[in-house]
Amino acid sequence: MKAIVSELRPAISATLVLAVVTCGVYPLVVTGISQAAFGDKARGSLITDKDGVVRGSALLGQNFTGAQYFHPRPSAASSGYDAASSGGSNLGPTSQKLNDVIKERIAVYRSANGLAEDVPVPADAVTASGSGLDSHISIKNAELQAVRVAKARGMSVERVKELIAASTRWPDLGILGDAGVNVLKLNLSLDDWK
Amino acid sequence: MHSTDWLQFALYLGLLTLITKPMGLYLMQVLDAEGRTWFDPVLKPFEKLTYKLLGVDPKREQSWLQYTFAMLAFSLVGVVFTYAILRLQDVLPLNPQGLPALSHHLAFNTAVSFTTNTNWQSYGGESTMSYFSQMVGLTFHNFVSAAVGIGIAAALVRGIARSSVKTVGSFWVDLVRVTYYLLLPVCLVFAIFLVSQGMIQNFDGYTKVKTLEGAEQVIAQGPMASQVAIKMLGTNGGGFMNANAAHPFENPTPLSNFIQMLSIFAIGSGLTYYLGRMVKNQAHGWAVWAAMMVLFVGGVLVCAHSEAAGNPIHQQLGIAAEDGNMEGKEVRFGIFNSALFATITTAASCGAVNSMHDSFTAIGGLVPLFMIELGEVVIGGVGAGLYGMLVFVILAVFIAGLMVGRTPEYLGKKIQAKEVKLCMLTLLVLTLSILGFTAWACVSDWGVAGLNNSGPHGLSEMLYAYSSATGNNGSAFAGLTANTPWYNTTLGIAMLIGRFLMIVPIMALAGSLAGKQAVPPSAGTFPVNGATFTVLLIGTVLLIGALNFLPALALGPIVEHFLTTQGRLF
Numbered sequence: 001m002k003a004i005v006s007e008l009r010p011a012i013s014a015t016l017v018l019a020v021v022t023c024g025v026y027p028l029v030v031t032g033i034s035q036a037a038f039g040d041k042a043r044g045s046l047i048t049d050k051d052g053v054v055r056g057s058a059l060l061g062q063n064f065t066g067a068q069y070f071h072p073r074p075s076a077a078s079s080g081y082d083a084a085s086s087g088g089s090n091l092g093p094t095s096q097k098l099n100d101v102i103k104e105r106i107a108v109y110r111s112a113n114g115l116a117e118d119v120p121v122p123a124d125a126v127t128a129s130g131s132g133l134d135s136h137i138s139i140k141n142a143e144l145q146a147v148r149v150a151k152a153r154g155m156s157v158e159r160v161k162e163l164i165a166a167s168t169r170w171p172d173l174g175i176l177g178d179a180g181v182n183v184l185k186l187n188l189s190l191d192d193w194k
Numbered sequence: 195m196h197s198t199d200w201l202q203f204a205l206y207l208g209l210l211t212l213i214t215k216p217m218g219l220y221l222m223q224v225l226d227a228e229g230r231t232w233f234d235p236v237l238k239p240f241e242k243l244t245y246k247l248l249g250v251d252p253k254r255e256q257s258w259l260q261y262t263f264a265m266l267a268f269s270l271v272g273v274v275f276t277y278a279i280l281r282l283q284d285v286l287p288l289n290p291q292g293l294p295a296l297s298h299h300l301a302f303n304t305a306v307s308f309t310t311n312t313n314w315q316s317y318g319g320e321s322t323m324s325y326f327s328q329m330v331g332l333t334f335h336n337f338v339s340a341a342v343g344i345g346i347a348a349a350l351v352r353g354i355a356r357s358s359v360k361t362v363g364s365f366w367v368d369l370v371r372v373t374y375y376l377l378l379p380v381c382l383v384f385a386i387f388l389v390s391q392g393m394i395q396n397f398d399g400y401t402k403v404k405t406l407e408g409a410e411q412v413i414a415q416g417p418m419a420s421q422v423a424i425k426m427l428g429t430n431g432g433g434f435m436n437a438n439a440a441h442p443f444e445n446p447t448p449l450s451n452f453i454q455m456l457s458i459f460a461i462g463s464g465l466t467y468y469l470g471r472m473v474k475n476q477a478h479g480w481a482v483w484a485a486m487m488v489l490f491v492g493g494v495l496v497c498a499h500s501e502a503a504g505n506p507i508h509q510q511l512g513i514a515a516e517d518g519n520m521e522g523k524e525v526r527f528g529i530f531n532s533a534l535f536a537t538i539t540t541a542a543s544c545g546a547v548n549s550m551h552d553s554f555t556a557i558g559g560l561v562p563l564f565m566i567e568l569g570e571v572v573i574g575g576v577g578a579g580l581y582g583m584l585v586f587v588i589l590a591v592f593i594a595g596l597m598v599g600r601t602p603e604y605l606g607k608k609i610q611a612k613e614v615k616l617c618m619l620t621l622l623v624l625t626l627s628i629l630g631f632t633a634w635a636c637v638s639d640w641g642v643a644g645l646n647n648s649g650p651h652g653l654s655e656m657l658y659a660y661s662s663a664t665g666n667n668g669s670a671f672a673g674l675t676a677n678t679p680w681y682n683t684t685l686g687i688a689m690l691i692g693r694f695l696m697i698v699p700i701m702a703l704a705g706s707l708a709g710k711q712a713v714p715p716s717a718g719t720f721p722v723n724g725a726t727f728t729v730l731l732i733g734t735v736l737l738i739g740a741l742n743f744l745p746a747l748a749l750g751p752i753v754e755h756f757l758t759t760q761g762r763l764f
Contacts, residue, residue: 003260007267010248010366015271015334017247018373021240022337023330026378027420031396034389034419042395044413044443046403054403057413059392059442062405069406073525077437083413084320084400086437088522088550090673092559092651093505094754096763098521106512123504123517129524130440130550136525138517169526175201177448178528187406 047188056184057083061135064187067112068152070137070145072183073124074105077132088130102126113148136180139168153190163189195498199530203494206452206534207487210459214483217460218467224375225348225468227252227367231375244370255361258705261349262698264365265342269309269694272335277305279331289324290399296322303682308335310693311343311575313425313432313545313668314685316677320414320435325397332432333421340428340461341372343577346697347465350581353704354605355472357712362704376461377424384457385423392446395419418443426457429575431545431668439535439548440524448526451548455535458544462573465580473605477723482583485731489572490541497554497561498533505555507761519558522550533558540565543575545668552646552655552671556755559671560747563658566665567747568739569624575666581700583735585617587722588703590734592617594720603719606712613706616699623695624664625742627688631660632746640680646673649764650757654750659685664692 034042045058056062061072063081075081076089091098105126110117122141124134142164150157167186171177223229231237245252256264279286280301284294296304300316307314308331319328345368352362389395394415401413418434422444425432439445445454463483470479502518509515518529527535532549539546540562551562565572571583588604592614595602602609635641635656645652651671658671663685670676676685721727 003263004267004270007260007264008271010250010264011267011271013248014244014268014366014369015275017244018338018369019275019330019334022373022378022424023334026382027329027333027417030382030385030389030420030423031417033386034395037386038389041392042389042419043398044394044396044401044415045392046401046413054401056403056405056411057401057442059446060411060413061442062407062411063409064407066407081411083411085318086320086414086435086441087318088437088440088553088672090550090552090646090671091521092552092647092654092671092673092754093507093519093555093758094649094651094762094764095647098553099507099511099763102508102513103511110512119512120514121512123508123513123520124525126513127508127519127521127523129520130522130548130553131435131437131442131524133437133442134524134526135442138525140514171198172447172449172452175198175205176452177526177531180525184406191406 047184058182058185059135060133062184064183067148069187069190070142070149070183073134073137074126074128075132076128081133083133086131086133088132089128113144115144135182135184136169137183139164139179139181142181142186149190195502195530199498202452202530203534206455209456210463213460214463214467217464218471218479220376221464221468222471224371225344225368227364227371233375233379237374241370241374245366248366250364250366252364252367255364257360258349258353258362258701258708261362261365262701265346265697266694268342268365268369272309272338273305276308276331276335277301279327280304283324283327286324286326288326288329288397291324293322293324299679299682300677303686306686306689307668308332308430308432309339310666310689311339311428311430311543311578312663312666312689312693313430314663314670314689315432315668316682316685318436319433325416328421328434329417333424336421336424336428336430336432337373337377338369340377340424340430340576341369343575344372344461344465345369345577346700347577347580350584350700350704351469351472353708354607356708357606357710359708362708377428380427381420381423384427385419387453388419388422388450391450392443393419393422393450394443425546426454426544427460429458429462429542429544431539433546439546440550445548448531451527451531451535455538458538458542459573461576462542462579465577469580475605475723478605481723481728482587482731485728485735486572486583488728488732489568489735490537493537493541493561493565493572494534497537497558498530500555500558501529501533503555506759507763510761519555522553524549536562537565539669540667541570541572541574543570543578543665543667545662547669550672551658551669552673556751556758559654560751562669563654563661563751564739564743564747566661566667567628567743568735569621570665570667571735578666585620585700586731586735586738588613588617590727590731591720591722593734594730598718598720600718603713605722606715607707607710608713613703616703616706619699620696621738624692627664627691628657628661629746631684631688632657635660635684638680640678644675644678644681646675647764650750650754651764654754657746657750660688663688666692
C-alpha cells in the first residue's frame, strides 16, 4: 500500500500533464488545421439551399416518403433518420419482430414500385442500416424505384436513370467498399431538374 | 466473396505485412529510454520537462513490483479523474446541448471502461456526452491506456530478453515516450486524413436542418476526428456517436474504413517484430505473427461467408439471396468490409464496430464472439495482444516439454512451476469472469430484463457482454440494455478483473523471467521458430479456447444456427 501511495504524486502529475497535452493541445491543433484545410467537411458537409437554409448533410440520410422522391433504407435511429440518436435495430437472425417488419416492408416496397409477388427485393431496401443514417441505397434498389419516381414527376425513365448514375458513388480506388447511390444528392438533383 | 473482396483482403494483408517491420523498428527506439527518433529535436525538451514535472528520474529503472504499483496508482487516479468529469458534466464547459451529469453507476462503468482500454459503452455518445467529457474525460484514456498496454508488453519482453537482473524498465518513461513519440504524431496525421474524408471536427452546437420534405433533422456535431484517430490506433474502440464507426461522420468512406482497419492492427503487428528483435530471434517474432495471421484469416473467411450467405428465414420472405445479410450494415461498406471489420475489431481488443454484430447471422456473430474469447491474441489490443499471446507461447513450450519429457525452456529461460502457474492464473481468471457473470445474469431478473432478443440469441447477448467486458474489447451485441445499476456494476467489475488480474500476474512473470539465468540452447531445446512451433501455438490457443467456451457457444450461436435453417423464430 505504501508503495502505491509513494507513486501517487507522479501519477497525479502525469494525469494533469498528459491531459493538457492529449486533451488540450492535440485536439485544438487538429481542429485548427481541419477548419483551415477542410472547413466544410469539419463542420459536417452541410448542404445549403439558395435561400441560405441548411437542408441536410451530404453524408447523412433523411426520411423520404413521397412518391416523387427516391426512398432511403428503413432506419432504426429513433423515429427514423434521427441524426442526434444514431443506431441499428440490433434484432437478431431469429427475431420474430424483425421477421414481421421485413415481411411488411417487402409488401410495401413491391406495391409502391409495382413489382410482382415473386420478384426478389434488394436486401438494403427492407433492412435497417447499423447507423440508421445510411445515405446510400444499392444501384439495384434505385433502379427498381426509377419508374415510380419518373411517373410521379412526369419525367422520362432514361433521364431519371442518368441522374441515378450521376449520384452513384463507386468503390474507392476501384476495389474498396461497395457501390451505392446517395439518396439525398439524387433527390436534390431531381428537384433542381424540375 | 466477390473478386473485389479478395483484392481488398489481399491489399489489407499485404500492407499490414509491409508496415510490421518499420513499426517494430520504431518501437525499438520508442521503448528504449535512450532511443532516438526523428521527433527528438522537437519533443525531447518536452519529454525532459515532463519528467521534471512528474518528479521522476528517467534513468532509474523499476523492479516488476514498483512498475506494477506505478501502473496501479496511475490507473486509480485516471478512474477518479474521469468519474469526476462525468459526474460534473452539467457544470463543466463545452456542453452546448446542456446534457445532464451521468448517474453514479454509469459514470463508474464508463470511467472503468475507458481506463481499462475496454471502451464498453452503456450510453449513446451524442445523447449523453458533452464535448468536454468526450475530449478530456474519454480521449485522455484512449491515449494513456494504450500507452500503458504497450508498456506492460515491453516490460514482459524485457523480462524475457534480460537475465539475472531485477528491473524491467520504468513505467513513467514508457508512458511518456509511447504517448509523445508514437501515439501523438501518428494521430495528428491520421485525424487530419479522417477530416479530409468527411469526418467532423468542430465545437458547434447540434445543427438543426429542414429536410427536403420539410421535416426537422437535428445533426449531432463535435470534436470527433481527434478522438477517433486514437480510438482506432490505440485499439480503444469507444464511439463518439452511438453507432460508432457505422455512423457516416465517424467512418465516411470505404477508404477511411480501410485505413481505420489498418490502424487497429498497426501497433500490435509491429510489437511482434519488436519481440523478435529484442530477444535476438527474429524468426520467433515472425512465427508468433504467423500464428496470429492464420487464426485471423480463418475468422474472416468464416464470418464473410456466413454474412454473404445471408439469413434463410428472410430470404423465404422475398429478400434477394445474393445480397446477403444487410440488417445492421451500411451500403458503402457492404457485406465483406463489415465482416472484415468485425473480425479485426474483436481479434484486436478494439471494439469499434462498423456494423451491428447483434444482427449478424448466427455463425457470423460467433466469429467475433469467439475471437474475444480466445483472449484477443490475434494481434490483439496494443500491448495486451502480445502479452496475452506470450502466455500461450509459454504454455505451448511447456506442453512441448511435457511431450518430450524435458524441462521446458523458452529462449534460454527454464519454464518452471511458478511461470506456468502465473500463466494459468491469467487464463482461469478470465474464463471464470466471463462464464461466471454470464451464468449469474442468466438466472437473475436484472439479467433477463436487459435482453433485446429472446431464445438462444438472448444468451448470446449476455455472453457477448461479459466476454467483451472481461476481454477489454468493448464491442457489443448492442441490443442489450446495459445502462442499469446491475449491468453497469457487474460489467465494470468484469472489466477491472480482465485488465488488472491479467496484468499483475504478467508483471510477476516478467520479474521472474528477468531474474533467471540464461542457459545456452542444447539439442533438447524446443525451437520457438518455424512451422512446427507456429502450428503448436495455434493448437494451444484453439484448444484452450474451445475447452473453455464451446459448451456455452453451443447453447448460444451454434444452436441458433440450426434453428435458423429450420425457420424457428423467437
